[in-house]
Amino acid sequence: MSEQVSRWDVFEFSIKGPAGGNPYLDVNFAATFSLGNRDVTVPGFYDGDGVYKVRFCPDTEGEWRFVTTSTDKALAGLSGQLSVGPAKSGVHGPVRVRNQFHFAHADGKPYLPFGTTCYAWTHQTVELQEQTFKTLADGPFNKIRMGVFPKDYIYNTNEPLFDVYEKRADGSHDLDRPNFECFRHFETQIGRLMDMGVEADIILFHPYDRWGYCTMTEEQDFRYLRYIVARIAAYRNVWWSLANEYDFLLDTKPMERWDRFFQIIEEGDPLRHPKSIHNGDVDKNYDHRKPWVDHVCIQNWDVKKTLDWRAAYGKPVVNDEPEYEGNIPKEWGNIDGHELVHRYWLTLCRGGYIGHGETFLDANDELWWAKGGVLHGEAPARIAFLRNIFEEDAVNGLTPMLERGTTYKRVSAVQDGDVRYIYFGEHQPVEWALGLPEKDGDWEIDLIDVWNMTVTPLEKGPLPKVHPQRITGGSHITNQFAAAFGLKLPGRPYLAVRIRPRKTH
Amino acid sequence: MSEQVSRWDVFEFSIKGPAGGNPYLDVNFAATFSLGNRDVTVPGFYDGDGVYKVRFCPDTEGEWRFVTTSTDKALAGLSGQLSVGPAKSGVHGPVRVRNQFHFAHADGKPYLPFGTTCYAWTHQTVELQEQTFKTLADGPFNKIRMGVFPKDYIYNTNEPLFDVYEKRADGSHDLDRPNFECFRHFETQIGRLMDMGVEADIILFHPYDRWGYCTMTEEQDFRYLRYIVARIAAYRNVWWSLANEYDFLLDTKPMERWDRFFQIIEEGDPLRHPKSIHNGDVDKNYDHRKPWVDHVCIQNWDVKKTLDWRAAYGKPVVNDEPEYEGNIPKEWGNIDGHELVHRYWLTLCRGGYIGHGETFLDANDELWWAKGGVLHGEAPARIAFLRNIFEEDAVNGLTPMLERGTTYKRVSAVQDGDVRYIYFGEHQPVEWALGLPEKDGDWEIDLIDVWNMTVTPLEKGPLPKVHPQRITGGSHITNQFAAAFGLKLPGRPYLAVRIRPRKTH
Incomplete structure (x- = not known):
C-alpha cells in the first residue's frame, strides 16, 4: 500500500530496531528513494527507544519506492512506496539561489528573505514559544535564525526547556547521548514554522556555551552534524547556518573543520538547502568564495559595503546582523528603529538582503533576539511596508x-x-x-x-x-x-x- | 636702519629690477635671512612692472639680517636688517603636526582644524568676497579650503574676477605670464584670513578647468608651484593642499609629478606648512605614508573608517569632504544637517578631524562650497557647539x-x-x-x-x-x-x- 504525500512535504518512515548499547554511535541507517531510474539516498537517524527513522522530502510527483540500508541486519532491506501528489496550496518548495545574487522557491516564485533572529527561542518555556509563534504570525518576517543549542550569555542564563544531551549524575552532559525529546521538540517547531511559510535558518554552532558544545571533539562535531542533518533536512524550510560567529570558535574548531562541516551537510542533504556561515568580528568574514557556500552571511553595520560584498563573493548577500534595534548596554544591540530601517533600504537598494533583531531591556530578560516573545520596536512595521513594496514587483531580483x-x-x-x-x-x-x-x-x-x-x-x-x-x-x-x-x-x-x-x- | 617686525608676521623686501623679456621665466631671485649662524634661504618672486620681492616669516625674535642672490647682477648682494619682536597678541605661529595624529601652533597652543570649503571664493565679485569674510567672522570655522585657480563646473560658469594668466588677443591664456594683480589679490585675502585667525588651506591644482591649467606642461607646473610658494609661504596661516581630487588629473599629471610637487614645496617653504593631497574617488587615496605628506586628507562619507585611516597612515586624518550639507542634484552635495553633524561627532570621537561644505541651490548660483557668500544650513551652529566642547579640554589630542x-x-x-x-x-x-x-x-x-x-x-x-x-x-x-x-x-x-x-x- 502506497502512502499519500504531497510534493515538498515530509515523508517519514519509522521502524523499531535494536535499542541496546548506543545506537547513536553504533548503528548506521539510511534509505534510497527511487522514482524510475532516479535514486536519492537519504540518511536516517536513531530517535531513542529502539526507534529508527528516515525522512524524505519528495521534490517530484509520482510513485516513489524506497529501500533501507543499515549496519544492523534487521534494519536493512526494508522497503515501501509513496505516492507523491501535487504540492499543497501555498507550498512553493525549498528556497535556493537563483540569478546569482537572489533566491527563489523550487517552483520559481521569487523569495526575498526578510528574516529575524531568536537564537534560543525553542529552549524557552512553552508559553513563550507560543507567544513567539503568535508574534511571527502577525509580523513581517519570513525567515528566523535559530540555534540548535541553547545559549549562555547576558540575559540568557536560564536553563533550556530540554537538555540537548543526556545529563549525567554529576550534572555534566554526555555529548554522545542525544536527548531525543529535545530534538523532537526542535523539529516540531521547524515544522510549525514551515506550515506558516517561515524559513528556519538553523544555526549549527555558536560560542555562547556552558554545556560543552564548543569543546566537542571533531568526531563528536561530525556525528552531531550528520545527525541533525538526517533529522531535519527533509523540512523544506530549512537553511543551514554553520555558525553564529564562527570566528569566536576558531580556537576549538579550526578552519579546516568548518570547511568539512559544509561538505558533511552536502553529503546528507539531497534538497541542497542554502548554506552559509556568519562572522563575529567585522574583519573576519569566512571566505565565501569557497564552492560549498551558497550565499554570503554577513554581520556588519556598514551596509553601504553591500556592493563590495557582492563584488567580492559573487553570491547573494544576506546581512543577518546589521546591529539590532534596542537599548541594551551592548554596543551591537541598541540602534534606534529609524537607523535600522535606513539600513534596510540601503541594503535592498544595493542588491543585498538584510535581517532583523531586537534587544530591548526587559524585566524578565525576555529579549526577542534570543528568546522570542513580543516585539517592542518601531522597525517591524516599516519592514512590513518595505517588504510589500519589493515583493510587489520582484521578478529576477534587484541589480545595482x-x-x-x-x-x-x-x-x-x-x-x-x-x-x-x-x-x-x-x-x-x-x-x-x-x-x-x-x-x-x-x-x-x-x-x-x-x-x-x-x-x-x-x-x-x-x-x-x-x-x-x-x-x-x-x-x-x-x-x-x-x-x-x-x-x-x-x-x-x-x-x-x-x-x-x-x-x- | 632695521625694520621692526613681529614674530610670525610677514616681512617683505621689495626692489626694482629688470622688466624686459619675461622675468617670470628668466630671473631667479632669493634671499638668505640670518640670525647668528643660522641661515634661512627664501625664494623671491617677480611681481610685474620690474618689481622683485622676497617675503619672510621670522620664527624667532632677534636681530635678523638678509642678503639677496639672483641671476641678475642688479638684484644680487642686496642686504638689509629686521628687528623681530614678540608676536602680536593672539598670534600663535604656524600650525604643524604634533603628537602624531594632531596639530598645534608653533607656540604649543593646540589647533583643532574646523575647516570649511569655498573653492573659488577669491574669484567672485568684491561684494561677494566681503560677504564671505563677514560669514567667516560670525561662523565656527578656523580653516578654509580655497583654490588658486578659478573653477569651471556646474554653478561655476562665471568668469573670474581676475585672469590668473595674461589673456592673449585670441582669448587664450599665456600660461608663462602670470597676471600679477590676480596673485596680489589672492594673497591679500590670505592675509585678511590670517588676521582673522583662519588658516588658508591652499588648493594648488584641480580638474575643473576651461583655461588650460590642467594641461600645463611639467615645466609650467613646476614653475607655477615655485612661484606660488615663493609668494605666499611667508603667511603663517598657509597650508598646502596639492590638489582637490588629484586622481581626476592623473592623465595629464602622472603620479611622479605629484610626488615631485611635494618636494618642490618643501624646497621653497622654510616654515614647513602642513602638506597633503585630496582624493576624488573614495578608492583612490594617495599613499599618505610617503614621507613628504604631513597629514592625511580624505574625501569619504564612511567616517567610521577614521580608525582605519589613522592605522593605515599613522598621521593626522582630516576628512575634508564627508559630503556637503545641501540639496543639489549631485550625489555628494545633499546630505541633511543632522547627518553632517553626526559625521562630525563620529570623526572627532574616533581621533580624526572633519571639514564642512555647503551646497544649497541658489537662484544666483551662489553656493557656499564654491563661491562663499552666506550659509543656509543647520550644521554650522552645531559645529560651533562641538568646537567649543572639544577645544575646552584639548591638551594632547584625542586618542581612540x-x-x-x-x-x-x-x-x-x-x-x-x-x-x-x-x-x-x-x-x-x-x-x-x-x-x-x-x-x-x-x-x-x-x-x-x-x-x-x-x-x-x-x-x-x-x-x-x-x-x-x-x-x-x-x-x-x-x-x-x-x-x-x-x-x-x-x-x-x-x-x-x-x-x-x-x-x-
Missing part, C-alpha cells in the same frame, strides 16, 4: 545600477528590469536625474517615505541645470544626466523613489 | 579608546588624558559602562545632545547587568565591564557623554 561605469556609492539605486528604486537616505536633493530612465515613456513614479510609510505619486519634471561638458584637460567628466527627465523632490531625507512602467488596467 | 584590545568600531570613544568622550550616534542604550573610568573618583559627567546643543549633568549609576564569565570553550569572552560605575541614559540616539575630573574652583 551603474553610472559612469561605477556603481552608486553615495545614494543607492537598483533595478529589476524596468522597475527602478532610488533610495536617498541621508541625502535630500530637491532636484534629481541620476538613475532615471534614459527614454521617456509612460512611467509611474512614486515618492516613498520609508519611515512614515507613505507612497505618493510624483510628476516628471525638467532635468536639473547641467554644466556643459568642456573640460580642457584632466580626465574628470562633469557628469551629464543621461535621463530623459528630472524630478522635483521635497528636500528632506529618508525618501525613496520608485519608477516603473505604468500598468494598463 | 581600546576595549578588549580593539578600538571601538560601533560606538565611538576617545580620550585626552583623563577626559573621555563617548559618542553613541545612532545607538540609544539606556544603560552603559564600556569606556567609563576603571577607578571611581570625583568625575564630572555630562550628557551632550549634539543636535539640540545641550549639556546636562549625569549622575553615576550601577553597572549594567553582566553575565558571569564562564565560557567552557571557544575564545569569545563575554566582555566584562571594567568600569567602576555605569550610567543611566535616556534611550534616544545622537547623544554623547563627556567624563572628566571635576574641576575644583
Whole structure:
C-alpha cells in the first residue's frame, strides 16, 4: 500500500530496531528513494527507544519506492512506496539561489528573505514559544535564525526547556547521548514554522556555551552534524547556518573543520538547502568564495559595503546582523528603529538582503533576539511596508545600477528590469536625474517615505541645470544626466523613489 | 636702519629690477635671512612692472639680517636688517603636526582644524568676497579650503574676477605670464584670513578647468608651484593642499609629478606648512605614508573608517569632504544637517578631524562650497557647539579608546588624558559602562545632545547587568565591564557623554 504525500512535504518512515548499547554511535541507517531510474539516498537517524527513522522530502510527483540500508541486519532491506501528489496550496518548495545574487522557491516564485533572529527561542518555556509563534504570525518576517543549542550569555542564563544531551549524575552532559525529546521538540517547531511559510535558518554552532558544545571533539562535531542533518533536512524550510560567529570558535574548531562541516551537510542533504556561515568580528568574514557556500552571511553595520560584498563573493548577500534595534548596554544591540530601517533600504537598494533583531531591556530578560516573545520596536512595521513594496514587483531580483561605469556609492539605486528604486537616505536633493530612465515613456513614479510609510505619486519634471561638458584637460567628466527627465523632490531625507512602467488596467 | 617686525608676521623686501623679456621665466631671485649662524634661504618672486620681492616669516625674535642672490647682477648682494619682536597678541605661529595624529601652533597652543570649503571664493565679485569674510567672522570655522585657480563646473560658469594668466588677443591664456594683480589679490585675502585667525588651506591644482591649467606642461607646473610658494609661504596661516581630487588629473599629471610637487614645496617653504593631497574617488587615496605628506586628507562619507585611516597612515586624518550639507542634484552635495553633524561627532570621537561644505541651490548660483557668500544650513551652529566642547579640554589630542584590545568600531570613544568622550550616534542604550573610568573618583559627567546643543549633568549609576564569565570553550569572552560605575541614559540616539575630573574652583 502506497502512502499519500504531497510534493515538498515530509515523508517519514519509522521502524523499531535494536535499542541496546548506543545506537547513536553504533548503528548506521539510511534509505534510497527511487522514482524510475532516479535514486536519492537519504540518511536516517536513531530517535531513542529502539526507534529508527528516515525522512524524505519528495521534490517530484509520482510513485516513489524506497529501500533501507543499515549496519544492523534487521534494519536493512526494508522497503515501501509513496505516492507523491501535487504540492499543497501555498507550498512553493525549498528556497535556493537563483540569478546569482537572489533566491527563489523550487517552483520559481521569487523569495526575498526578510528574516529575524531568536537564537534560543525553542529552549524557552512553552508559553513563550507560543507567544513567539503568535508574534511571527502577525509580523513581517519570513525567515528566523535559530540555534540548535541553547545559549549562555547576558540575559540568557536560564536553563533550556530540554537538555540537548543526556545529563549525567554529576550534572555534566554526555555529548554522545542525544536527548531525543529535545530534538523532537526542535523539529516540531521547524515544522510549525514551515506550515506558516517561515524559513528556519538553523544555526549549527555558536560560542555562547556552558554545556560543552564548543569543546566537542571533531568526531563528536561530525556525528552531531550528520545527525541533525538526517533529522531535519527533509523540512523544506530549512537553511543551514554553520555558525553564529564562527570566528569566536576558531580556537576549538579550526578552519579546516568548518570547511568539512559544509561538505558533511552536502553529503546528507539531497534538497541542497542554502548554506552559509556568519562572522563575529567585522574583519573576519569566512571566505565565501569557497564552492560549498551558497550565499554570503554577513554581520556588519556598514551596509553601504553591500556592493563590495557582492563584488567580492559573487553570491547573494544576506546581512543577518546589521546591529539590532534596542537599548541594551551592548554596543551591537541598541540602534534606534529609524537607523535600522535606513539600513534596510540601503541594503535592498544595493542588491543585498538584510535581517532583523531586537534587544530591548526587559524585566524578565525576555529579549526577542534570543528568546522570542513580543516585539517592542518601531522597525517591524516599516519592514512590513518595505517588504510589500519589493515583493510587489520582484521578478529576477534587484541589480545595482551603474553610472559612469561605477556603481552608486553615495545614494543607492537598483533595478529589476524596468522597475527602478532610488533610495536617498541621508541625502535630500530637491532636484534629481541620476538613475532615471534614459527614454521617456509612460512611467509611474512614486515618492516613498520609508519611515512614515507613505507612497505618493510624483510628476516628471525638467532635468536639473547641467554644466556643459568642456573640460580642457584632466580626465574628470562633469557628469551629464543621461535621463530623459528630472524630478522635483521635497528636500528632506529618508525618501525613496520608485519608477516603473505604468500598468494598463 | 632695521625694520621692526613681529614674530610670525610677514616681512617683505621689495626692489626694482629688470622688466624686459619675461622675468617670470628668466630671473631667479632669493634671499638668505640670518640670525647668528643660522641661515634661512627664501625664494623671491617677480611681481610685474620690474618689481622683485622676497617675503619672510621670522620664527624667532632677534636681530635678523638678509642678503639677496639672483641671476641678475642688479638684484644680487642686496642686504638689509629686521628687528623681530614678540608676536602680536593672539598670534600663535604656524600650525604643524604634533603628537602624531594632531596639530598645534608653533607656540604649543593646540589647533583643532574646523575647516570649511569655498573653492573659488577669491574669484567672485568684491561684494561677494566681503560677504564671505563677514560669514567667516560670525561662523565656527578656523580653516578654509580655497583654490588658486578659478573653477569651471556646474554653478561655476562665471568668469573670474581676475585672469590668473595674461589673456592673449585670441582669448587664450599665456600660461608663462602670470597676471600679477590676480596673485596680489589672492594673497591679500590670505592675509585678511590670517588676521582673522583662519588658516588658508591652499588648493594648488584641480580638474575643473576651461583655461588650460590642467594641461600645463611639467615645466609650467613646476614653475607655477615655485612661484606660488615663493609668494605666499611667508603667511603663517598657509597650508598646502596639492590638489582637490588629484586622481581626476592623473592623465595629464602622472603620479611622479605629484610626488615631485611635494618636494618642490618643501624646497621653497622654510616654515614647513602642513602638506597633503585630496582624493576624488573614495578608492583612490594617495599613499599618505610617503614621507613628504604631513597629514592625511580624505574625501569619504564612511567616517567610521577614521580608525582605519589613522592605522593605515599613522598621521593626522582630516576628512575634508564627508559630503556637503545641501540639496543639489549631485550625489555628494545633499546630505541633511543632522547627518553632517553626526559625521562630525563620529570623526572627532574616533581621533580624526572633519571639514564642512555647503551646497544649497541658489537662484544666483551662489553656493557656499564654491563661491562663499552666506550659509543656509543647520550644521554650522552645531559645529560651533562641538568646537567649543572639544577645544575646552584639548591638551594632547584625542586618542581612540581600546576595549578588549580593539578600538571601538560601533560606538565611538576617545580620550585626552583623563577626559573621555563617548559618542553613541545612532545607538540609544539606556544603560552603559564600556569606556567609563576603571577607578571611581570625583568625575564630572555630562550628557551632550549634539543636535539640540545641550549639556546636562549625569549622575553615576550601577553597572549594567553582566553575565558571569564562564565560557567552557571557544575564545569569545563575554566582555566584562571594567568600569567602576555605569550610567543611566535616556534611550534616544545622537547623544554623547563627556567624563572628566571635576574641576575644583
